Amino acid sequence: MSKKKKTRNLSKEINKKILKIWHDHSKFITKNFGNYAPLLYPKLQRRPDILFVGLNPSLNEEWLKKQYFGEEILQKIKIRWKEGLSSKDLVDLVKIEEIARRGVAKEEPYPYYKKFDEVCEDIGSWESIDLFLVRKTKQIQFKRNIEKFLLCEKQ
Secondary structure: OOOOOOOOOHHHHHHHHHHHHHHHOHHHHHHHHOOOOOOOOOOOOOOOOEEEEEOOOOOOHHHHHHOOOHHHHHHHHHOOOOOOOOHHHHHHHHHHHHHHHHOOOOOOOOHHHHHHHHHHOOOOOEEEEEOOOOOOOOHHHHHHHHHHHHHHHHO
16 A cells, blocks of 8 residues: 655645744834735645746735625735734635635636736746735835835844
């Protein structure tokens, strides 16, 4: 009888580390980047043909409201970060990202990710990660906050 090889759940491991960072540095993150919950990854592909690397996840409230989650899920994302998010909240946050990336049932993927499907149509599979997990729609504002942080660290 052969033993089935147990595979690591990479996204769960990454999400645990993300939550630890948010917990350990919540005051700094909240002060400099806002009160939003972090991006949590759905199941990531092990060996995609292409890996897209973004700066940070955006927060498009209109797109979220159009999805079946409605206002309730938007409030979970906008919730002031705290250690006490329930396991259901965490599952919902992962589900949002899954729908944004791939679309589910009647939900359309977020337009940003549709471009990845178009680019990879003849190539194969894709995956996407972000360097920073802070939700900001305006990247110029996000970049300024990062620059300010880096300047403070040098002093």
